[in-house]
Amino acid sequence: MATDSLSVTLSALADPTRRAILLRLAQGPATVKELSAPFAMSGPAVSKHLRVLERAGLIQQGREAQWRPRTLEAGPIREVAEWASGFKQFWDASYARLDAYLDHLKRQEKPDGHRH
């Protein structure tokens, strides 16, 4: 089981109920009762999903109010965006670096010379 932060985030996101909860929280804080309302599932089942999201750092539990609303934590989602939506970005950036690195390797082979 991968335990790096991105894998933990992606595992937490790999469930439609949890994604729906995050989308609801993107509109503002909500209590467990409010979050449970759209789902045909028990309070404990929703709480289990909330614990997965909490462990992944995707939501936080408020402390100031006694009904303890949950709020969205955007940090891990940004990380997913950076890595996961960037297939082209990954290769464009890596290949740009490869061009420079290959020049470096060529110069190492010919320390005193020009290629042309």
Place this chain on the structure above:
Amino acid sequence: MATATKTGVTSYATPNEREVVVTRVVDAPRRLVFAAWTDPRHIPNWLLGPEGWMMPVCELDLRPGGAWRYVWRKADGSEMTMGGLVREVTPPERLVTTERWGPEWPETINTLTLTESGGRTTITLTITYPSKAARDAALETGMKGGMDESFARLDRLVQSLA
């Protein structure tokens, strides 16, 4: 089949339902390109993706059945791990590996071919996904999995936060 002739440009193609073909021409002989791709002393110098990432772990046992594992890390502690096995290796022209992000993600087969002409090398990387859905998800959102409506909306949310 994508063909690229200019250096400095990466081309992306989807020649069939399950593949993505990434092509790039570099101004170097293929034995150097093969070394850059397959030698753990070289790989962390370039295979880094967006700005800010390092590759503190780069292990590659370059023989059929050999394992590879790359770990990327950012200054804030974010980490990303990928790994798989080497299936075929024919220096300096061909490398076939399997790749996955973690046990919950589908495995891809990555085929690298290098062809040299006039001192330049064409790098063709063919990534084969287990299904069209997995391929499209990886290309469009990068998440290897279903693209249901909530995922699509979450993706838009992610774009607005990023």
